[in-house]
Amino acid sequence: MNAQAMDAQFWDEMYRSRDQVFSGDPNGVLVTEVTDLPPGQALDVGCGEGADAFWLARRGWQVTAVDISVTALQRAATAAADVEGRVAWTRADLNITPPPATRSTWCPSSTSRSQSSRITPLCAAC
Numbered sequence: 001m002n003a004q005a006m007d008a009q010f011w012d013e014m015y016r017s018r019d020q021v022f023s024g025d026p027n028g029v030l031v032t033e034v035t036d037l038p039p040g041q042a043l044d045v046g047c048g049e050g051a052d053a054f055w056l057a058r059r060g061w062q063v064t065a066v067d068i069s070v071t072a073l074q075r076a077a078t079a080a081a082d083v084e085g086r087v088a089w090t091r092a093d094l095n096i097t098p099p100p101a102t103r104s105t106w107c108p109s110s111t112s113r114s115q116s117s118r119i120t121p122l123c124a125a126c
């Protein structure tokens with residue numbers, strides 16, 4: 001599978017193939033890096049089913065959660081009653097549309113590749 005083929009259709013089909021694809025647990029690096037930070041704004045790039053966005057929002061962060069997959073975003077939004085108003089679920093292909101401007105960015109799925117990209121790989125205090 002090359003990167004070009006991993007488009008919205010690819011990700012939607014992956015999410016449709018199972019009721020839950022990921023563990024539902026927040027990424028360990030996110031937890032380590034952010035636990036002691038005061039809440040602010042966060043951008044979750046490639047939020048998928050929303051585990052990281054939920055974790056941030058439940059700690060008081062205001063989160064913009066972006067993903068290419070409508071299926072994943074619908075699944076996340078449906079499960080997000082307790083964080084309503086604290087997560088903006090946003091559909092975008094970040095290869096085409098630059099991430100929304102925010103002062104913190106969390107990019108769990110591309111930490112290594114994003115060292116050299118324009119997407120900042122981890123959260124920072126606001």
Ligand SMILES: C[S@@+](CC[C@H](N)C(=O)[O-])C[C@H]1O[C@@H](n2cnc3c(N)ncnc32)[C@H](O)[C@@H]1O
Binds near residue numbers: 011050
């Ligand atoms: C490893 S998954 C993230 C899983 C998420 N942390 C969770 O717990 O559900 C990577 C995510 O990046 C999204 N993605 C891949 N390419 C993208 C793109 N070009 N723009 C936006 N999102 C993209 C995929 O749809 C997928 O949900």
